[in-house]
Amino acid sequence: MESSKYARLSTIDELMKMSKDKEVSRRSFVKYAAGAVVAVGVAGAAGYYLASQPAPPSPTVTQTLTQTIAPTATATSAPKPAMLDHYQWFFGPEIVKKTLDRFTADTGIKTNQHVSPRNGYEAGMMTKIMGGAEVDTMEVGIGYRDSWFNAGWLLSLEGLPGVDQVKNEMFPSVRDFYLSKNGELMAMPYYLAGWFPYYNKRMVAELGAEPAKDRNEVYEQCKAAKKKWNLLSPYHSCYLEATEWLWEQYIVELGLMPFDKDNKPLFEGDPRNAEALKWMKTMFDEKLMSPSIFTDGWDVQSLNFAKGNTIYMDTHQYMAEPVNRSMTGDVPEKGNMTLVPKPYGGNDSRIVTQGEWMAICKSTHSKEWAWELLKYLSWKDPSGKYALLKDWGVTGLLEPYPEFFNDPDVKKNFDEWNPGVGFEGYRKYFDGMMMVPYWQLRPWFAEFSEVAKETVQKYVLGQVSLSDLEKTMGDKAREVTTG
């Protein structure tokens, strides 16, 4: 023992001595560093070679599982994978888990639920997919679906059993939200939303007014509300995330689409564009919008409504649920957030549909079984009942199926937090007052959208003129749509 201890000490002494007496020469540093680089290179090349080899087939568990688990009415006879990996962002992970567990109980296929924060989810998925992660089913956000589909990351659902039925069961007004230009089903519904207009029932009544029918009336009532209650933000919406989407909503109400079907920008020089933008600027300049509207997130806008700082708001419907059904007892405006009966701007006016998707990834273990799981997650289970969608209904999400609107549980839930309007109010919108923003589904839209967002913000802040805005956005539109 002693001798080895001294031997070690001796070596350390030598090293110490070496480091003192003899500085590491440049030559030896280069020699060893080069050796290390070569080693890393060889290891990397070997790793790359191994990773690029086809993966061994997943073990199938059909035999053992059929002995222990009741057979189900699934539509595929494909070999069962041992595991399906589902990726989602952090919204209702426990609700999804229940459905995943039900799928496992029905089929015997285990599921692995991967949950990421919503912020940065797509960036994370891009790195995972590019890095070769095994992904079976995944949630896909606005602005990414078509790019990922075109890149081959998402698999077409055409030809899978039941796909035609899914398409037929959708509201015709929103069906295009799921289809490619060729009518191909690219992904399944996660949820649908719209830029629904809301007003504060109590405050509008106290002003002696009726719910606004157009943006001018919104302006007038906000002005009156500011005067009466000294409000800091009579109108609110989530401009931090959605400035450009709201600009699109405002021009759509005036009958102007930002792009035609061939991606040609239509907003340049159109007086309706000027009208919508001037409304935004006037609302901001006259402090009828919060001065902090460009940095206020979804939480702040809801808080403003809940506390009575806001009388009008455009927002996705699920943002009304926490205001109207607050359990904290500290929400003065609970029950007052009310859906405006019709979109602003006349009978032809529409609400821009938005929503997000569930898709099958190219790296799936089994396309057939991923499809079976997808049906649980965004349609019906084999018994013909909505599996997850009913649970989503409780949280305020909407789905594109008329049958969903007939479900008594979902209806009861929506009626609870939409007093006086009820679920019927939303159904009316789906029966012809929604429109699919085809331009938002194009692969180039994400880039245009970012530039539109900052340019519209700059216009409202007085940093650019209307003509500069139209030129910047028009040039960007042409740049991105022509590749």
Add this chain to the structure above:
Amino acid sequence: MKAETLGWLLVLPAVLFVLALGLFPTAYALLLAFSKTDLNGAQTFVGLSNFAKIMRDPDFLNSIPLTFGFAAMTVTGATLVGLAMALVANQQFRGKTIVRSILGIPWATSWVAVGVMWAFTFDLNHGYINSLLSQLGLIASNINFLSVETALPAVSVAGVWLLSSFTAVFVLASLQTIDPAYYEAAKIDGAGALHRLRHITLPIVQPVLNFTVLSNLMVSLTMFDIVYVMTKGGPGTATLVLSMDAYRVFFQFMSMGEGAAITLVMAAISMMVGIPYLTIFYRRVYR
């Protein structure tokens, strides 16, 4: 085995680790920056075209002075506040152990959480600062701290809160190595508190301050989390610093070549600032 060989063998795992984590991503970023890369993996060499594109982008050009402005405010603030905190925590008083333990908490906090906390602190309608100023009767109407004019300094305050803690912990450790005899001798010679700070404390903690300034500088020049959470680069492009621009170009525009080119510019800026700083200050300290 020769001692020199043994020495190299001992450091080899660390060298490999650094190379794997540093060299590979850098090489990959270089590859992306000089290529047009599609999502499906198709890659074409395009030379300097990605750099030419970003140089024509007004948002990118605007993000460079914003990044320097943010870094200057944050590093200056973090150094001054961190030094002050360390000097206070170094005094002998009841509860000093608790205070010294608390010093490190901001640095240990998740940066995203720091962003959320400060976003609420600065909130126009519900923020603590407006609420406090209002209750003290100091303001007639609430202040929008995240306006075009003040958003960058406001985000920088969050950065200072985070990084001053890092500075304070290191400076405090350095302060505790100073022999009290120096101060006693200086006092006998009639040196006041400011003189003692200038001629004893600062020269001794200078190497540590150099390290914290350099480290904070690197962090500030590449700060992403706090900006993303608090403003997402807005309002308009008021807080669109380089890291935010790289993120949106890479992940939102899905232009991987241009996004990688921006990250390389960021790396070059960090080196251009960091290397002369290291050279000048370490030469001054050690020669």
